[in-house]
Structures are given as structure tokens and as C-alpha cells.
Amino acid sequence: MSTVAETQIKLTPEHDARPGASVRSRLQDLLPKIVLAPSFAATIVFVYGFILWTIYLSFTNSKTFPSYDITGARAYQRLWRWTFESDPPSSWYTSITNMGIFGFLYILICLALGLFLAILLDQKIRGEGVLRPIYLYPMALSFIVTGVAWKWFLDPGLGLEQTLHQWGWTSFHFDWIKNKDFVIYTVVIAGVWQASGFIMAMFLAGLRGIDGEIMKAAQIDGATTFQLYRRIVIPLLRPVFLSAFIVLAHLAIKSYDLVVALTSGGPGGSAWLPSNFMYEFTFKRNEMAVGSASAVIMLMTLTAIIVPYLYSELREKPR
């Protein structure tokens, strides 16, 4: 920010003072484009170029190394077949159902908890300056650290269960992390712990941005606190919901490392997410075509969710 301001202040008078410097002024006009060009080119190649390349690979029979002969949609056929193999669950079935459970709970709980904490912190309480960083701090940790810490905490032989047993509550039983049916929920717990503070900060910023006059007007009209939040504050926070949703959705899709650190895949691979599936098949099983196909499906699913949402949200407020 400061850079832009500085340059503008410095440059404008020179611009007027020297009429002969037209080359220079043209250069100055071009400079932002020149500076942006490398990153633009890098994005085109490394994001969109590789998306296209991945789509291409998914139609080949690539194994360990990329192969460029198109051999048809066998990879997609296999994934499609695996989508319906629920007993015993195929790895792909496990991955996509886990993504559904994890994505839904993670986003929902983070939003709810983040909003709730933000509303509590917004009551002009003492010590907010101390509390806010405490909640926000987990976001500073990487998924790996979060995963390992929660792995130890949730391990029945090391963490919570063991401690409570030592304190005398011997009937306490919490072995979700070792249980194939519940392990995905421990990923939700760790993920929520990490992200909800950040979401709280987003909502808090949103709450601070709401005009106090509106609140006062509502209170004068006799709105209860609940009504105040339900009818006025939360609708006004809509843009924050949008940002928070986007942030959480991409974190959910990226949660590969959390699953690895927390569960190393879970009992019998029961904690896999599609990203784990993609990595396993591409790099460990040398089935690059299947890995690429799963990546394409992930991308399309995400696009199918995010694009309509973005479209509907951004269209309402044309600039």
C-alpha cells in the first residue's frame, strides 16, 4: 500500500514538469503491466496450463511417468465403478464420502463457532486484546503441527483417555482416532480447532464494520438481542460469510497433510480424503492416469460448488 502511495506522490509532479519525457511517462504507464507480466505468465502456465495438462494425462495410460498417447477414459470408468463400491468400501468411495462428511461439518462448525465467538468477543468485554490472539493463534500453526499434536492428544494410550484414567475416571473411553468409523470426525475436530479462531477474527472485523446507528435504531424499535442478531447483524455479515466460506472450502479440499499427520490414513485407509487418494495413486502406486482423473473430478466438484455461489453472491452488488 505504502509503495503505491509513495510512487504516485513522487511521480505526478515530474510528469507535469517535463513535457519532453514522453518515453519515460509511457514507460511509467507500462511499468505496472511489466511488473505484473511475470507473475501473470507464471499463473497462466503453472495453474491453468497444468490444469489442462492434468486433464490430458487423465485420458492417457500414464503409469510411473507421463505418457502422451490418448487411450480413452479408462481412469474415469474405474473411478466411476469405485464410486458405488460401498461394501467393502473402495478407497475412492471412502475418500469422497469422507470429503462430504469432513467438508460439511468443518465448514458448518467453523462458521457457527467462529460467529458465536465473535459475537461474544464483541460485547466490549475487558481483555479482548488478550483473548483474540489466543483464539487466532492456532491458525499460525501448520496442518502438520496441528495434526501431530492432536494425534497425541487423542491417542487413547497417550493423551486424553490415559490422563483421565490416571485421574481416576477409568470408565472414560474415547478411541475415535483408532476407530475406522469415527476417525474422520477426529480430523474435523482438529481442523475446526485450527480454523475457527481465524473465522472468528473475520466475523469480528465484520461486526466492527456494522454501523452502530442501525443497531441503536433497532433497539429503539424494541428488537430483542436475538432478533437484533437474527434479523440485522447476520444478514449484514453476508459478505463475511462469503469470504469465510471460500477460505474454509479451499482449506477443506487441501487438508491432505492434516489427514496424514493426524491419522496416517486411518485404520485401513478409512480417513482418506480425495487429495490423499490423488497423491497415493499418482506418486506411490504409479497410476498417474487415475490420480489425474481424481484431481480433475475434485476440481470439477469444487467448481460446481464455488462458481454458482460466487456468481449469485457477487451479482447482487454490481459495482
Added chain:
Amino acid sequence: MLRKLLIGTALATSFAFSAHAADVKEVQMLHWWTSGGEAAALNVLKQDLAKEGYAWKDVPVAGGGGDAAMTALKAMVAAGNYPTASQMLGYTVLDYAAAGVMGDLTETAKKEGWDKSVPTALQKFSVYDGKWVAAPVNVHSVNWLWINKAVMDKIGGTEPKTFDDFIALLDKAKAAGVIPLALGGQNWQEATMFDSVVMSTGGPEFYKKAMNDLDDESLKSDTMKKSFDNLAKLIKYVDPNFSGRDWNLATAMVIKGDALVQVMGDWAKGEFHAAKKTPGTDFLCYRFPGTDGTVIYNSDMFGMFNVPEDRKAAQVALATATLSKSFQSAFNVVKGSVPARTDVPDTDFDACGKKGIADLKKANEGGTLFGSLAQGYGAPPAVANAYKDVVSKFVHGQIKTSDEAVTELVKAIDDAK
């Protein structure tokens, strides 16, 4: 401000593009032997090479572990920037050889007599299309029991010779209140144990047919079903907390005497050594009951890449030093494995190592040396991982019966072939 930014960008770019030329007197090595004992063992090789005037340069791998190294290798090879050699496992060597990026060491191999001294089964992975492409460093075998002797004495157990003996022994341990079987519930550990179970249940002929030839009839046979039933029996003896545990933690349970036995490859011995335990007095090593006389192996190899002519001399020196008897002995004493050539004297090895060397020799001569499917020496990675999936799902209950398990196994393996 902007000028600074531009200069910075230019500098960064020039750094990125300044490709450092490889020194011809330098061995560039990609490996993931970074932990205590393994790193110490590798130091022997570094010193051997230093004596001949070759410098050693590790290719850095972020994150450690074989997977990260293989991803890094893939990127290096794709960029045409070959290391002199890389630690590689089984089918990876063949994949890279098929892609035409491996070097040719046949000349050196002939001179050093590798084809006679390296076990035949191993040559399937170190020789591609008649050309030596890799130098095997060691032979690990997976059909071992590691037993805490103090616990064994306490419960009055003796070496189990059959699978039923083994179950009886585990029962004794259970009755004495120790965890009978230390297992880490990760798919490769479960499948590694299952390799031994299949060998024990079906014998060497069956193992070869099912686990190396992937013969459909054998895979869905009653013997395979019985193997799964036997695995189910063993799983009853693990502690409830086994899921997801790392292998070395399971070994630590045996070392500390919390558990009686672990079924694991001989790299577990390194953990016993690190804990200053001696075979015979502190711990016992037996072959998995019913598999004596056979060896299910995996092996670390140094894959040799097709480097430019001026770097070949360093590569040959590395390969020769790797398969020299002195290094084979020194390295494998520390690593817990046995030498990858059968003519290395066993004087420096402990009791377990001596037995391992003798077993390997016998198995090589008798044709009972087979690749471990769980460790990627029985079939290509796609198949090996499909196998691990099925075994792990059976252990953790997603697959409920042995009937279902064999059906799934055949399906998964056919799918991955």
C-alpha cells in the same frame, strides 16, 4: 522502490538459473538414510570413496522418507538432471530402466563377478534387459519373529515351530498379562506380517504362485482363505491401541518387555542394537513359524543413472565400493540386514545376522528366495498397494470374512494389473 523490486527480481532469477555444473570427482547421491544407524553405516561408504578421491554429495530431500525422495527423483529425472545414483526399491529400478534413463554397469559387473555372487532372485531387479543397472546394497528378510527373552523366560515359552505352536505361545503371554503381539496398524506392517502368514500357511510353492506370479486360482484358493483366517487369529492378540502405530514403536514395546513378540523385517534389529540389546541374551530372533528354510526378501539398491561420460568413473567407483565385501559386511552389521552377495564372511555379524546369511545362501541355492509383496518385491507398486489395501481393510474390519477378502484381493489385483 520499484527499482529495488526490479533488481531483486533480477537477482532472484539469476540465482534460479545459475545451474551448478557437476564436479566429475563427485558422487551425487539421492537417499533417505538420514537417521542414526543408517547414516553411520553410509559413512563407511563415504570414507571408502574419499580414499579413492571421490567427494560425496547428498542430494537434499525435504521431508525424509522414501516417498518424498522418489517424488524428488522423478522431478530430477524429468528435468534431465540425473544424480549419479539413487537409493531405489524393487520395481522402481525397472520402471526407470524401462524409461531408458539408467546407466550400464555390465562391464564392472563382469569384472567383479557380480552375477555369481549376487543372489539370482535379486538380479531380477538389478539387471534390466541383460544390463546391470543397479547395485544391491543389502538383503532384508521379512519373515522374522523378534522376541523379548525376559518375557519368553517368564512365560516358559520355547521356539514355535508351527503356526499352532505360535498361537499357543501367544496364549501363554496373554495369560501372563503381557501384550502378546506388538503390531503397528499401518497397512504395510499388516501386509508384511501377512506375507509370512501366507508362506507359513501355503508353503514356498504356493507363495510364489500367489504372491509373485499373481495366479488367480491361487489367490482365490482355500489356502489363501486359510491364510486370512490365520491372520484373523493373530490380530486377536494385539492391543486395542495398535491402529496407526509406527513400526519402531511396536519394536520398542518388545524391547521394553511390554509385548512378547513382533513380526517384522530385520531392520527391527537396528532398534534392538540402538537400545544396547544383544541377541540371545536380551532378545531372540526366530524365523516366522513354518517358514524356516525360506526367505521373503526385500533389498535396497543403488540405481545407477545414465550420467554423462565424464561422470561415469565416479559412478563405477561408487558401484564397486558398494558391492565390495568390506563395505557389504561393515554396512550390514550396522543396518541389521545381510550382504547382497553370498560370499561375504559372516565373522563380524551377530547370531541373528549369521543365521540370516546362512538362510539366504540356503534359500538362494534351494530356490526358496521370494520377493515380499508387501515390500514391493513381489509385484509392481500398483498391485502391491492394492494388496496392502485389502489386507489392511481385513485387519480393521471393513472386509469382514476371509471369503470376502479373497474375492476383493482377486478383484483389486486384476484391477491394478
